[in-house]
Amino acid sequence: MSKQEVILCEGLANSLTHAIEKCPHDKLFILTDEHTHRLCRPHLDGIPALEGAEEIVIGAEDVHKNLETLAAVWQALSEKGASRHSLLINLGGGMVTDLGGFAASTFKRGIAYINVPTTLLAMVDASVGGKTGINFNGLKNEIGVFAPAACVLLETEFLRSLDAHNFFSGYAEMLKHGLISTPKHLAELLAFDTEKTDYALLKSMVGRSVQVKEHIVEEDPLEHGIRKALNLGHTVGHAFESLALAESRPVLHGYAVAWGLVCELYLSYIKTGFPKDKMRQTIQFVKENYGSFAFNCKQYDQLYELMKHDKKNTAGVINFTLLKEVGDICLNQTADKETIFEMFDFYRECMGV
Numbered sequence: 001m002s003k004q005e006v007i008l009c010e011g012l013a014n015s016l017t018h019a020i021e022k023c024p025h026d027k028l029f030i031l032t033d034e035h036t037h038r039l040c041r042p043h044l045d046g047i048p049a050l051e052g053a054e055e056i057v058i059g060a061e062d063v064h065k066n067l068e069t070l071a072a073v074w075q076a077l078s079e080k081g082a083s084r085h086s087l088l089i090n091l092g093g094g095m096v097t098d099l100g101g102f103a104a105s106t107f108k109r110g111i112a113y114i115n116v117p118t119t120l121l122a123m124v125d126a127s128v129g130g131k132t133g134i135n136f137n138g139l140k141n142e143i144g145v146f147a148p149a150a151c152v153l154l155e156t157e158f159l160r161s162l163d164a165h166n167f168f169s170g171y172a173e174m175l176k177h178g179l180i181s182t183p184k185h186l187a188e189l190l191a192f193d194t195e196k197t198d199y200a201l202l203k204s205m206v207g208r209s210v211q212v213k214e215h216i217v218e219e220d221p222l223e224h225g226i227r228k229a230l231n232l233g234h235t236v237g238h239a240f241e242s243l244a245l246a247e248s249r250p251v252l253h254g255y256a257v258a259w260g261l262v263c264e265l266y267l268s269y270i271k272t273g274f275p276k277d278k279m280r281q282t283i284q285f286v287k288e289n290y291g292s293f294a295f296n297c298k299q300y301d302q303l304y305e306l307m308k309h310d311k312k313n314t315a316g317v318i319n320f321t322l323l324k325e326v327g328d329i330c331l332n333q334t335a336d337k338e339t340i341f342e343m344f345d346f347y348r349e350c351m352g353v
């Protein structure tokens with residue numbers, strides 16, 4: 001997989017023009033969801049390089065990250081005359097970059113695409129690293145391919161219209177990057193004033209956060225080893241997200257990850273000796289900013305079954321990424337059913353569920 005260019009923009013118009021010039025194409029397409037079409041697409045008005053671009057607009061949020069929406073994008077590309085040499089620009093959050101990236105990398109066996117992420121989550125995580133896909137059969141990202149964007153342009157000005165809920169969703173992936181990188185980065189994240197956003201500071205933190213991901217993806221693009229670090233909090237987090245989706249009470253991905261981090265830090269504490277004070281400090285941050293996901297002990301089996309579908313698993317054995325310390329990563333950890341249930345007990349007790 002080729003190294004992906006990730007640019008923290010000083011001016012989106014120039015960066016995008018340059019990126020488009022570097023991708024020779026016969027026709028240009030812009031994919032947005034109904035919200036980013038209204039709120040973010042106008043930021044690109046008047047850029048000559050986008051003249052004549054065809055627009056494709058899909059429904060917003062993860063309930064639309066599915067086969068029907070994917071087919072609608074393929075259909076639109078086909079009907080609007082896309083060829084193997086066309087270029088797709090994904091303008092949106094992780095839902096648009098995941099689904100748009102998958103649509104691009106499968107249409108006529110693959111056309112080039114550029115990601116212009118508009119949420120915090122997509123900037124620090126989803127738009128980078130080439131994991132594309134859709135939810136399927138009630139499972140997160142069940143179908144997809146590794147296919148990096150030609151270029152990722154990070155314009156943090158988009159974050160000014162993001163609501164608090166989606167801000168915190170992205171912040172959870174930043175916390176994850178803090179936990180798997182350095183105590184300094186984690187401390188900076190835990191100290192950030194989330195009530196009164198300093199956008200200049202946030203921009204520099206986005207830069208540092210995405211670098212954590214870039215370095216890991218560069219080393220292991222196809223997740224044979226160290227890339228599993230980026231899945232911290234997700235073995236449980238994805239199960240929470242899938243359960244919530246099945247019960248028609250969807251939760252944002254980052255919230256599920258934050259609650260998954262609570263569980264997996266507990267496992268880290270009991271299995272790999274993660275320090276109790278650091279576990280408590282991170283859990284406190286999650287409690288204060290994310291509330292909790294409610295479930296009861298009758299649902300433990302269902303969550304356990306969902307975790308059996310995690311992509312890191314081999315031969316039905318549930319695989320966790322755990323920590324010995326901040327930045328000291330233990331890959332390919334396992335836990336028996338009893339320990340996993342004990343972890344759920346701990347979560348419910350400390351989160352007051």
Ligand SMILES: NC(=O)c1ccc[n+]([C@@H]2O[C@H](COP(=O)([O-])OP(=O)(O)OC[C@H]3O[C@@H](n4cnc5c(N)ncnc54)[C@H](O)[C@@H]3O)[C@@H](O)[C@H]2O)c1
Nearest residue numbers: 035060061093094095118119121125126131158161162253
């Ligand atoms: N591929 C990866 O490596 C990766 C990494 C992390 C998450 N993900 C996936 O990303 C998805 C979540 O992404 P997300 O959190 O960006 O959600 P999202 O794309 O659903 O966006 C959240 C909401 O914010 C709106 N929005 C987008 N930009 C906005 C802006 N600038 N101002 C106001 N509203 C805006 C969207 O329309 C949507 O309603 C999940 O499907 C998750 O599985 C993928």
Ligand SMILES: O=C(O)C(=O)C[C@@H](O)[C@H](O)[C@H](O)COP(=O)(O)O
Nearest residue numbers: 125129131140141227230231234311
């Ligand atoms: O890029 C990665 O690798 C990650 O694991 C990042 C995660 O934040 C992201 O949610 C990813 O989509 C999860 O992938 P999956 O392989 O567990 O579906």
Ligand SMILES: [Zn+2]
Nearest residue numbers: 173234253257
């Ligand atoms: Zn994630």
